[in-house]
Amino acid sequence: MTDSAATPxxxxxxxxxxxxxxxxILTIEHPNVSAxxxxxGAHLVSCRPSGEDDLLWMSPVDEQxxxxxxxxxxxxxxxxxxxDRMGAPAHGVARTAxxxxxxxxVEHQQVRVQMSIxxxxxxxxxxxxxxxxxVEFVLGRSLAVHLTTRNIGNEPQLLSQALHTYLPVSDIxxxxxxxxxSVRYLDKLTDEDRPGQPGPLTITQEVDRIYYQYAGPVRLSSAGKKDLAITRNGCSALVVWNPGPEKSTTLSQFPANGYQHMVCLEAANAGPDKRLLAPWESHTISTTVGY
Incomplete structure (x- = not known):
């Protein structure tokens, strides 16, 4: 956080x-939402619409x-x-910046928060x-995240990114x-390109996939919980990730049974959807989550 004299x-x-x-932590208390x-990291760790469960899953063993x-x-x-970059930290620098x-x-229905590095x-x-x-967060009865990148250099720069959204389920x-x-995907566990499955996707083991050439909405359902609707803009890739029972035991700040209660559905410019930004070109990727 910057010097308090410079903050609004x-x-x-x-x-x-x-x-x-x-x-x-920036804490938000509004009649429609607590967040x-x-x-x-500009890391949204919680967004709970009034009277509802949290829209996000957070590891109960992460001491933050x-x-x-x-x-x-x-x-x-x-x-x-x-x-994507050999020898560099996984997932870039923004998470720990x-x-x-x-x-x-603060608006009547929601709160808007704008942050930058x-x-x-x-x-x-x-x-x-x-x-x-x-990044702009729009928090109310639903949540939206808009991440905007501009190439301010004189040469093209390659951009890959994701809003690595952890969503709660009652039981995977x-x-x-x-x-x-029928949406094709790149299986990151085998490096194979595969045709999409028929019907809804269910998870019975570790899953790490980049579904691509699809910009439409997805819906997450699980027993005893309201369905969650996820929409995206600025990308045609969706990452689906669940570590499964074996990998769960190797992850930092992750309970051994954590895989049973979450799944990541991530708006992404990744795999075939990486972007090459020309000098002074900007690009925004967005995700929304709500009931």
Whole structure:
């Protein structure tokens, strides 16, 4: 977080809080929604519409210590996704960067939060590249995240990214993902390109797939929970990820049974949907989650 003298004043219902380990959280209390955003990573860790369950899953064993990439919520994977860059940290630099708060607007139905990574921070993290990046959260009865990247250099730059959205399910055995019938996907576990499955997608083991050439909505259902509707803009790829029982035991800040209660459905510019941004070109990727 930047110096307090440079941060905008906070409206009523918006506060900075510090957890037990010293991590700074922007806390939002509005008649329609309660939400929390970690300043490091601009990481939305919770969004609970009034009277509803949280729209996001957060690992119950993640202590959310400062400087760490959090397990759950919506990590921002930027400006590369996964292991796209050899020898570089997985999922880019945004998840552990210190973002600044640019503005908070409280509206009748929702709250808008705008954040960015300061230029000096980006220059330090990516000295050979020239980027500007900002994110807008729109939080109310549903949530929306809009991540905007601009190439501010004089050469084209390759961008891959994802809004790594962890969604809750009552039990993965009862979960169904609707909307991906016959959509082709890249299986990251085998590096094979596969035709889409018939009917809704169910998960019985580790899954790591990039569904591509599909920009339509998907719907997540599980027993005893309201269906969640997920829409995307600025991408034709959707990452579906669940670690399964074996990998769950190897992940940091992740309970051994965590795979039973979550699935990631991620708006992504990844795999065949990576983008080459021309000098001064900008691109926005968005995801929305709601009932």
């Amino acid at each position: 004043p906070l409206p009523n219902g918006i506060t900075y809080d510090t957890n037990a380990h010293g991590r700074v 929390r955003i970690a300043m490091t 210590k400062p400087g760490t990439a959090l397990r759950g919520g919506i990590p921002i994977c930027w400006p590369w996704f996964g292991n 210190d973002w600044q708060l640019d503005s908070v607007t 300061p230029p000096e921070t980006l220059n330090s993290l990516l000295p050979e590249e020239r980027w500007a990046v900002s 055995a009862s979960a169904e993902i609707h909307g991906l019938t």
